[in-house]
Amino acid sequence: MKNALPQIVITLSLPAWLERALPPPDTAFPAVEDRMRFVIGLAERNSAAGTGGPFAAAVFNGGTGRLIAVGVNLVTSLNSSIAHAEIIAIMLAQQWAGTYDLGGSGLPPLELVSSAEPCAMCLGAIPWSGVRRLVCGATGEDVTGIGFDEGAKPAIWQRELEERGIAVMQNVCRAEAAAVLRRYAEQGGIIYNARQGKASDRMRPDAAQ
Amino acid sequence: MKNALPQIVITLSLPAWLERALPPPDTAFPAVEDRMRFVIGLAERNSAAGTGGPFAAAVFNGGTGRLIAVGVNLVTSLNSSIAHAEIIAIMLAQQWAGTYDLGGSGLPPLELVSSAEPCAMCLGAIPWSGVRRLVCGATGEDVTGIGFDEGAKPAIWQRELEERGIAVMQNVCRAEAAAVLRRYAEQGGIIYNARQGKASDRMRPDAAQ
Numbered sequence: 150m151k152n153a154l155p156q157i158v159i160t161l162s163l164p165a166w167l168e169r170a171l172p173p174p175d176t177a178f179p180a181v182e183d184r185m186r187f188v189i190g191l192a193e194r195n196s197a198a199g200t201g202g203p204f205a206a207a208v209f210n211g212g213t214g215r216l217i218a219v220g221v222n223l224v225t226s227l228n229s230s231i232a233h234a235e236i237i238a239i240m241l242a243q244q245w246a247g248t249y250d251l252g253g254s255g256l257p258p259l260e261l262v263s264s265a266e267p268c269a270m271c272l273g274a275i276p277w278s279g280v281r282r283l284v285c286g287a288t289g290e291d292v293t294g295i296g297f298d299e300g301a302k303p304a305i306w307q308r309e310l311e312e313r314g315i316a317v318m319q320n321v322c323r324a325e326a327a328a329v330l331r332r333y334a335e336q337g338g339i340i341y342n343a344r345q346g347k348a349s350d351r352m353r354p355d356a357a358q
Numbered sequence: 359m360k361n362a363l364p365q366i367v368i369t370l371s372l373p374a375w376l377e378r379a380l381p382p383p384d385t386a387f388p389a390v391e392d393r394m395r396f397v398i399g400l401a402e403r404n405s406a407a408g409t410g411g412p413f414a415a416a417v418f419n420g421g422t423g424r425l426i427a428v429g430v431n432l433v434t435s436l437n438s439s440i441a442h443a444e445i446i447a448i449m450l451a452q453q454w455a456g457t458y459d460l461g462g463s464g465l466p467p468l469e470l471v472s473s474a475e476p477c478a479m480c481l482g483a484i485p486w487s488g489v490r491r492l493v494c495g496a497t498g499e500d501v502t503g504i505g506f507d508e509g510a511k512p513a514i515w516q517r518e519l520e521e522r523g524i525a526v527m528q529n530v531c532r533a534e535a536a537a538v539l540r541r542y543a544e545q546g547g548i549i550y551n552a553r554q555g556k557a558s559d560r561m562r563p564d565a566a567q
Contacts, residue, residue: 156427157377159449163366171366218365230458230486231440231449240368240440249439249550270486273479273509277439277551300482301518309510341458342486 161227161237164200167191167219178214184262185286185321187216189329192234192264195221196333202297202341203333204265206234208242208251211260211282218242224341235263235271239278252279252314260284264326265292266319269300275310282316286326295334298342370436370446373409376400376428387423393471394495394530396425398538401443401473404430405542411506411550412542413474415443417451417460420469420491427451433550444472444480448487461488461523469493473535474501475528478509484519491525495535504543507551 170191178184184207191205202222209216220237224230238261243249251259260282261275266289275283289299303309307317334340379400387393393416400414411431418425429446433439447470452458460468469491470484475498484492498508512518516526543549 156450156453157372157380159368159370159446159453161368161370168366224458228456228458229449229452230488231445231452231483232458236440237368240438241365243438243440244365244368247437249433249437249441268482268486270479270482273477273482274440276507276509277477277479279439298485300485301512301515303510303512306510 161223161229161232161240163219163221163223163237164195164198164226166194166198166200167221170194171219172216176216178209178216180214181262181284181318182322184209184214185264185284186325188262188264189286189322189326191219191221192326193329193332196329196336196338200226201232203329203338204234204263206238206261206263208238208259208261208280211258213257217259218245225339230341231270233268233271235261235267236274239274239280242280243278249277250279252281258282262321264329265289266299268292268298269302272302272306272310275315276313280315282318283310284318284321286320286322287330288320288323288327291323291327291330295330296340296342370432370438370441370449372428372430372432372446373404373407373435375403375407375409376430379403380428381425385425387418387425389423390471390493390527391531393418393423394473394493395534397471397473398495398531398535400428400430401535402538402541405538405545405547409435410441412538412547413443413472415447415470415472417447417468417470417489420467422466426468427454434548439550440479442477442480444470444476445483448483448489451489452487458486459488461490467491471530473538474498475508477501477507478511481511481515481519484524485522489524491527492519493527493530495529495531496539497529497532497536500532500536500539504539505549505551 196203204222218241223232265287405412413431427450432441474496
């Protein structure tokens, strides 16, 4: 860990099980519930494989339902707090598209399907990504209910997305999505919040503990 | 762009000029203004090299001022809306530390120095990273003043960080930091907001334009 020289390459590899879990090329998921169930299945497998938190996401062609990119939470296995499912899926979709704007001309309307309501970081990432719609399974309450911190979101985050032209659909297969979260917690999965959400006094000697 | 199979590896390489711009190993920047001026210099070089937006960040040992990791905005050159300077610096620092929690035991107190106030995504990422302090140069107004969208931040975002044990220091060398932003805009740098912040009607046929 003590390499003297700052590193300048980051490689994020998805786990081997995920490659095997991918459907045949160009598989389409016409109904939004089909898309969500596929994503919930990835969250369940990620949890069972121990490769990260119980969260998955995918980018689909919102018209045809064709799968474009997948992502699972890889915080613990990649040692990266940035490696949330939505971030991975957006990065892979942009790599596929060859552009930083998934809403750019020449692309079909793309949607991000997430097994759970995004945290503050991922919510902030969504407008920059260019996706046209966000579909969520479990709610923020389901996520915080097992101990994860969702961060400081705008009070009405749905409106913030909608004002930027991103439609929001919530509670799609919520019970199935929430069940994956509960199983993860029951089986002792790592709740990996930095410092468990507690304040540090190391750089704030005056901070209340 | 039309690979049929979803991709499962992401590689983020920093530009070659950045490797050459790094100081000798274990260089320390004892004063916070020294850290900020180093970061502002990277933002200026990133802008001049055309490798991304006029933003840079770095993680330092908050005690000794030793440089741990660097990041510059690579949105346009890596075709990734996630590749903001703060995100890159956090990922590289965590890769150096071998953990997703830069506030974990055994690590010195680490701070993130950003040439400009973070956008909503990067603000959301900071609590998850484990850094103990955020130091900003240019303000959010300086950033939006040249046309970049900062996203939907909490009204008092400083308090949200401080409640999570992250100290915030603003306006460090602000004039120098803001000058880099203005030069970027004057020289016609790309303001890469997705769809220029405009709403799309493709998945919302009822949306007002």
